[in-house]
Amino acid sequence: KAGVTQTPRYLIKTRGQQVTLSCSPISGHRSVSWYQQTPGQGLQFLFEYFSETQRNKGNFPGRFSGRQFSNSRSEMNVSTLELGDSALYLCASTPNRGANYGYTFGSGTRLTVV
């Protein structure tokens, strides 16, 4: 069974640009969550998608957005990039809503903003 796939693995962008990251969950998993990991702030929740609807959102500015498609694949978008957006972005999937399933994480996309 394939794991959670995140593309691309590495990305370098310039301040002011926008970026789109992709996440393909484990087959059959319907819930996708996104986390930002930085050395200073640690792991912070961005949002959760289930059945193509955003169900939960973390405390991030509106420049961070996402969506989920009918096949459960998810994308997140960051517009007007800032240096502070440099981070490892992790996607996690679960069969259904509820943390009791245990999240399965992808390897992440490392975004560097210069």
Next chain:
Amino acid sequence: AQSVTQLDSQVPVFEEAPVELRCNYSSSVSVYLFWYVQYPNQGLQLLLKYLSGSTLVKGINGFEAEFNKSQTSFHLRKPSVHISDTAEYFCAVTLTQGGSEKLVFGKGTKLTVNP
């Protein structure tokens, strides 16, 4: 609101020694608790989870954790570590708000196993 405190940011140990990584959480309601491991340039891998029932939880790679409700702790232990256990370990607790759940993570503990 739930929060997680990992008491040690770095733990160095020698190979084959026992190790305990400490985690305390604050919550007034029932929670689910997790330990994840992150190897360099990798995502997070679930080691073990506590949902209910027996307070001693066994996970992968010989790790186990004990849920202590009175002390609000969920410490991770391994009786004999290997070089390959060198990684960063994260404790996490569920946070439920408005009918939605998310994981709240501790800051992580970097375990370094020396030969």
